[in-house]
Amino acid sequence: MKTTVLVLLLLGSLVLAEETVTKARIGEAAPNFALVDSEGKTISLTDYSEKIIVLEWVNFGCPFVRKFYDSGTMQTLQKKAVKKDVVWLTINSSATGKQGYYSPEELPAQLEKEKGNYTAYLLDSDGQVGRLYGAKTTPHIYVIDQNSILVYAGAIDDQPSTKKETLENATNYVTHALDALLKGTEIETPSTQPYGCSVKY
Amino acid sequence: MTFFRFLFLIPFLLFAGVRAEIAEGNRHVAVELIAPQQTIRAGESFTIGVFFKPDPGWHLYWMNPGDSGLAPRFDWSAPEGTQIGSPHYPAPSRIDTPPLTSYGYSDSVMVVFTVEPPETMRQSTLKLGVQVDYLLCSDVCVPAEAELVLELIVADESQLSPDFYRFEHWLSRLPQSQSDWRIRAVTRESHVQLVLEPPPGESLSSIAKLEFFPEQGGWMDHSARQFWQVSRDRLLLDLPLNSLGQPAPERIRGVLVTDAEWQGQGFESAWVVDTALEGDRSSGTSLRILGGLVGVGIVLLIVVRLLRFHQNRKKDREID
Numbered sequence: 016m017k018t019t020v021l022v023l024l025l026l027g028s029l030v031l032a033e034e035t036v037t038k039a040r041i042g043e044a045a046p047n048f049a050l051v052d053s054e055g056k057t058i059s060l061t062d063y064s065e066k067i068i069v070l071e072w073v074n075f076g077c078p079f080v081r082k083f084y085d086s087g088t089m090q091t092l093q094k095k096a097v098k099k100d101v102v103w104l105t106i107n108s109s110a111t112g113k114q115g116y117y118s119p120e121e122l123p124a125q126l127e128k129e130k131g132n133y134t135a136y137l138l139d140s141d142g143q144v145g146r147l148y149g150a151k152t153t154p155h156i157y158v159i160d161q162n163s164i165l166v167y168a169g170a171i172d173d174q175p176s177t178k179k180e181t182l183e184n185a186t187n188y189v190t191h192a193l194d195a196l197l198k199g200t201e202i203e204t205p206s207t208q209p210y211g212c213s214v215k216y
Numbered sequence: 217m218t219f220f221r222f223l224f225l226i227p228f229l230l231f232a233g234v235r236a237e238i239a240e241g242n243r244h245v246a247v248e249l250i251a252p253q254q255t256i257r258a259g260e261s262f263t264i265g266v267f268f269k270p271d272p273g274w275h276l277y278w279m280n281p282g283d284s285g286l287a288p289r290f291d292w293s294a295p296e297g298t299q300i301g302s303p304h305y306p307a308p309s310r311i312d313t314p315p316l317t318s319y320g321y322s323d324s325v326m327v328v329f330t331v332e333p334p335e336t337m338r339q340s341t342l343k344l345g346v347q348v349d350y351l352l353c354s355d356v357c358v359p360a361e362a363e364l365v366l367e368l369i370v371a372d373e374s375q376l377s378p379d380f381y382r383f384e385h386w387l388s389r390l391p392q393s394q395s396d397w398r399i400r401a402v403t404r405e406s407h408v409q410l411v412l413e414p415p416p417g418e419s420l421s422s423i424a425k426l427e428f429f430p431e432q433g434g435w436m437d438h439s440a441r442q443f444w445q446v447s448r449d450r451l452l453l454d455l456p457l458n459s460l461g462q463p464a465p466e467r468i469r470g471v472l473v474t475d476a477e478w479q480g481q482g483f484e485s486a487w488v489v490d491t492a493l494e495g496d497r498s499s500g501t502s503l504r505i506l507g508g509l510v511g512v513g514i515v516l517l518i519v520v521r522l523l524r525f526h527q528n529r530k531k532d533r534e535i536d
Contacts, residue, residue, distance in 0.1 A: 040461040078237055078351075078359050114356045149459050151283040151316055168460050169434070175286055177237075177351070177359040206462040208434035212357045213284035213316045 039148040039157070041206050045165040048144045050106070050137040053126055058135050063102045065161050067196050069189060071105045071171075072145065073136075074115030074153040075129060077212035078177040083154065084129055086179050093132035096193055105133040108145030113215035115153070116140060142216040152211035158192045158202075167192040169207030241352045241360030244271045249346060249364035250326075252383040255371040256342060259335040264366060265383060266290065266348060269324040273354045276325070278308035280431055280470075282318040282438040285357070288327065288350035295342065297334030304328040306389040307471045307486035308429055313355075317439035319429055326386035333370075343367045391471045391486035399489055401468040403496045404454070408436070408464050410489070412451040414476070420446045423476050425484055426453050431469040434462045451476070468493050 037046050045068075049059040060068065071089075074080055083089035093103045109115035117125050126136060139145055148157060148168075158167035171189055174181035188204055195202045246269040256262050266288075268276055277285040292300045305327055308319040333342055348362045369375070377383075398413040410428060414420060426444045430436045440456040453472075457464065472487040 038459045040459065042461065076356065078357060146315060168462075176289070176349070177286075178349070206434065206460065208432075209284075210281075210286060211284060212353070213313055213318065215355070216313075216315060 039165055039168070041165055041168055043165060044163050045157070045159040046147055048147060050139055050144060052135040052137050053122055054135075056135075058104070058137060060159075060163070064163060066100065066102050067161055067193065068102045068104060068159040069096060069193070070148065070157040070159070071103065071133070072150045072153050072155040072214060073105050073107050074109050074212060074215060075125060076114040077153045079211035080153050082177050082179055082182070083171065084131075086182055088182055089154075090130055090132050092187070092189060096189075097132060097134060099193070099197060101193060103133040104135055104137055105131060106137045106139050106144060106150075108139040108142045108150060109215040110142060111140050114212075115215055142214070145214050145216065150214050152209040153214060154211055155209040155214070156189050158189065158196070160196055166196065166202055167205055168209075169204075170209045170211075173207070175210035238359050238361050241358035242362070244274045244352055244354075244358070245269065245276070245360055247348060247362040247364065249344070249366045250379040250383055251366060251368060251377055252380045252387075253368070254375045254377045255369045255373065256333060257372065257374075258333060258337040258370060261330055261332045263328055263330055263383075263387065264344065265326040265328045265386060266346065266364065267324065267326045267382075267386070268321070268350075270322070270352060274352050275311055275318075275320045275322040275354075276350055276352055277318065277320040278429070279303070279305055280319055280429070280433040281351075282311075282320075282433065283316040285318045285320060285353060286351040288348055290327075290329075291347040291349075292329075293345040293347075294331075295334075295339070298342065298344075299332040300344075301330040301332075304330075304390050306386065307391055307473050310427075312439065315439060318353075319438070326383070326389075328387060328390060337370050339370065341367050341369055389486070391488045394487040397476075397487075399472075399487075399491055401489075401491050401493045403464065403493060405496070407457055408455045408468060408493065410451075410453040410455065410468070410472070412453065412472075412476075414449070414451075418476075420449065420451060420476075423451070423474065425473065425475045426451060427473045428453060428455055428489065429471045429473070430455070431471075432465050434458060435464045464493055466493055467491065 039046055045060065047060045049057055052058050075084065096103050107115060137144075154171045156167070156169065156171050157165060160166045167188065169188060172182075172185035172187045174185040188207060191204065192202050248267045249264065250267055251262070251264045253262065270276055277287050279287045281287055288303075290303060294300060306325055308321060311318040311320050311322065331344065343365065345363070345365045348364065350360055352358055352360045396415040400411045402409045402411060427442055435458055437456040437458050442453055442455060444451060444453040446452075467490065469490045472489050473484055474487065475481070475484050477483070477485050
């Protein structure tokens with residue numbers, strides 16, 4: 016009898032319960048995670064509460080990522096953001112052996128070459144955080160506000176192309192989102208379709 | 217002098233890396249600009265196509281590439297007064313690399329354009345050029361590009377081109393508007409539902425295939441399975457929303473691939489979908505509250521029954 020009651024209680028609460036999966040969703044609290052960075056340090060989102068956070072999905076072998084790193088655009092964006100006390104986390108979800116994955120021996124030389132100005136470069140080779148945030152492309156950008164709310168997800172700019180010439184007249188969504196957050200105004204475009212190579216899960 | 221020569225070289229040096237990649241991309245695909253006729257007439261519109269044949273294992277993308285990738289870009293050059301329309305693509309296929317799904321073509325494909333030449337033409341030929349920039353992917357991606365030229369003869373008598381049959385084959389693969397069926401899109405709580413009403417007398421019993429490809433990316437979960445069912449002589453196809461919560465557009469545009477017209481014969485056709493997204497009449501939230509209340513009700517009922525049962529047992533014992 017007791018078991019039946021328990022089962023029914025459980026069923027009742029299931030009907031009441033919202034979706035239990037806490038996947039990232041625009042306008043809602045950004046799901047927390049902890050990843051090891053290129054220096055071997057464990058970095059968690061909660062380390063940076065009350066700060067603006069940018070998540071950038073990266074794969075240095077992808078021609079779309081190359082457009083931003085070879086032209087210095089990404090490094091400049093990162094530098095400007097970090098200067099304004101924004102936390103910039105570059106995340107690599109390439110699985111072991113896939114494009115963009117570097118062994119612990121190869122990684123330092125690669126990062127030295129790329130000259131990134133991020134706060135930390137995070138390793139997610141099992142793709143767990145990538146899946147949690149629904150990261151689809153490299154680059155794929157997420158912006159989290161001072162109250163830990165996900166306020167932007169999508170493309171880095173409005174020029175889906177691998178060509179460097181397109182950088183010149185591009186509207187950069189990350190710059191727009193960060194400017195709005197720092198000014199305290201509304202973000203005009205909270206989501207766009209990301210473009211780039213697929214994340215190599 | 218040497219310094220100036222060096223300055224001149226800088227742009228080439230800067231783009232050398234990208235050039236090498238493009239050259240690699242071009243190695244994995246054949247691209248052609250073809251027409252069904254060798255001849256055209258002044259003032260009479262005609263169609264031409266850009267034909268791609270990627271090597272096995274490589275694919276290119278549809279107008280909405282899905283989770284990743286890039287649609288081809290076509291930059292035309294044509295004599296003044298000649299208008300070239302927007303690209304028309306055959307229905308794409310799903311390209312699954314779990315958990316991601318792209319929309320594109322792993323086999324050959326032709327993208328069709330309508331050309332409107334000027335009313336009066338002095339030249340004996342019309343020369344059309346196109347610069348195609350596109351992305352080619354296997355498990356990795358490489359940019360590719362092609363510069364294609366096609367010269368057509370301006371003449372009164374028409375002459376078929378050697379590409380006529382190939383062209384007609386691809387032309388017949390373009391999605392068609394479906395006037396017999398009524399297609400609506402309705403907002404549901406966690407998805408958008410396509411409601412397909414067949415013409416009277418149409419049997420829905422042996423339909424095996426129903427899949428929608430959205431023209432606008434981002435709002436739909438490209439990789440999720442699309443469930444469908446027959447309900448009150450209509451087909452209901454559920455389009456799951458992206459987990460990030462990007463809102464669905466006001467109009468649902470895209471291509472529906474189905475065997476509904478050729479039931480049981482294994483033929484698929486592609487239909488154009490372009491319909492306003494309607495609101496949901498039965499609110500999902502109130503449904504959930506109702507569900508919750510029913511759940512609580514059942515639990516309360518059980519508790520009351522249980523108490524009574526205990527009381528009765530107590531009474532029984534007291535009687536004993």
